[in-house]
Structure formats: structure tokens, C-alpha cells
Amino acid sequence: MKYEGQEYYEIEVAGIRRRLPIVKINDSLWIAAFVLWGDVELTNACARAIAARLEPMEFDTVVSIEAKGVPLVHMVATYLSDPIAGRYRPYIVLRKSVKGYMKRPLTVTVKSITTAAVQSLVLDGREADRLRGSRVVIVDDVVSTGGSLRATEDLVQQVGARVVARAAVLHEEGGYKDPGLISLGTLPIFTK
Numbered sequence: 001m002k003y004e005g006q007e008y009y010e011i012e013v014a015g016i017r018r019r020l021p022i023v024k025i026n027d028s029l030w031i032a033a034f035v036l037w038g039d040v041e042l043t044n045a046c047a048r049a050i051a052a053r054l055e056p057m058e059f060d061t062v063v064s065i066e067a068k069g070v071p072l073v074h075m076v077a078t079y080l081s082d083p084i085a086g087r088y089r090p091y092i093v094l095r096k097s098v099k100g101y102m103k104r105p106l107t108v109t110v111k112s113i114t115t116a117a118v119q120s121l122v123l124d125g126r127e128a129d130r131l132r133g134s135r136v137v138i139v140d141d142v143v144s145t146g147g148s149l150r151a152t153e154d155l156v157q158q159v160g161a162r163v164v165a166r167a168a169v170l171h172e173e174g175g176y177k178d179p180g181l182i183s184l185g186t187l188p189i190f191t192k
Contacts, residue, residue, distance in 0.1 A: 054167060135161070
């Protein structure tokens with residue numbers, strides 16, 4: 001989509017309407033900033049919609065990336081749980097740096113469209129042990145180029161887990177190509 005000085009982009013996702021600020025990434029690229037932080041209504045609606053799509057699938061654990069994926073993955077796992085039966089769907093959050101509490105951390109690097117520097121994704125060795133041999137669903141807020149998604153998949157596969165599905169609230173047009181990606185909608189990319 002052509003950038004012509006627009007300040008906002010209106011979107012409806014999971015039945016909720018929001019006005020997203022358009023932010024400059026570089027001299028020829030702008031994106032509509034989709035941020036779940038602090039938006040309980042939107043986070044819950046998106047998590048419920050993603051959980052409904054994942055419900056029929058056979059998997060053991062949900063995996064996401066800090067930071068913006070945290071409220072989403074928590075609510076997705078909550079909606080996929082059955083507290084009455086005492087069954088709770090576990091989730092794991094990949095961190096972006098090694099933390100002091102981690103044992104035998106595993107690390108991969110990733111370049112994101114919204115961050116200038118190369119980042120790390122880190123999995124605590126104890127969580128790696130829990131993932132080994134399991135079936136995993138990866139959940140994220142927005143998929144752009146797919147770099148973070150692929151890095152997450154690489155990391156969980158390194159420990160012997162199998163990715164059975166990938167889901168995101170939104171994917172950016174012209175970016176990551178995977179017809180199997182579960183997505184609730186598309187965000188445009190704005191160029192000169």
C-alpha cells in the first residue's frame with residue numbers, strides 16, 4: 001500500500017476494531033503498529049479466536065516469544081485448558097537474553113523487521129527437556145518476514161520437538177509465505 005502521510009490504519013480483528021498508528025521503519029517502509037500490551041479486550045478476543053482454531057489439533061505445548069507474545073500465549077493456553085478436569089495446557093516463552101536462573105540455555109539468533117539489531121532467542125535447558133519429543137504449536141502476535149517464527153521453529157526442533165502448527169493474530173502482506181499459517185487477518189505494508 002502506498003504511504004501518503006497516513007497517521008493511522010483501521011483494522012478489525014476477532015470482532016474488535018482498533019486504530020493502529022502507522023510508524024516509520026526506514027526511509028521507504030512504514031507499518032501499522034499492532035500492540036496487544038494493555039489491551040485486555042483485544043488480547044482476549046484474539047486468544048479465544050486462535051484457541052478455537054487450535055482446539056481440534058493434537059499437541060502438547062504452546063510456545064511463544066517475549067515480549068509482545070506473552071499475554072497472547074498465556075490466554076491461548078488458558079482457553080485451551082480444562083480447569084474443571086484439572087488439565088492445563090502448558091506454554092513456554094522464549095526469552096531474548098540468557099537469564100541468571102537458566103540452566104544449559106540454548107540460543108539462536110534472529111533479525112526482526114521492527115528491531116535494528118540482531119536478537120537472540122533463548123530456551124532454558126529445563127524447558128528444553130520438557131519439550132523433547134513433544135508436539136508444539138508456535139503462537140505470535142504478528143508475523144512479518146517469518147524470521148522470528150523460523151528461529152523459534154529451529155530452536156524447538158533442536159531439542160527434538162515437532163512443530164505441528166504456527167499461528168499469529170496477524171501477518172503482514174507480502175511477507176512470510178506459508179499457506180498453513182493460522183492467522184486472523186492481514187496487515188498492510190506501506191511503501192513510498
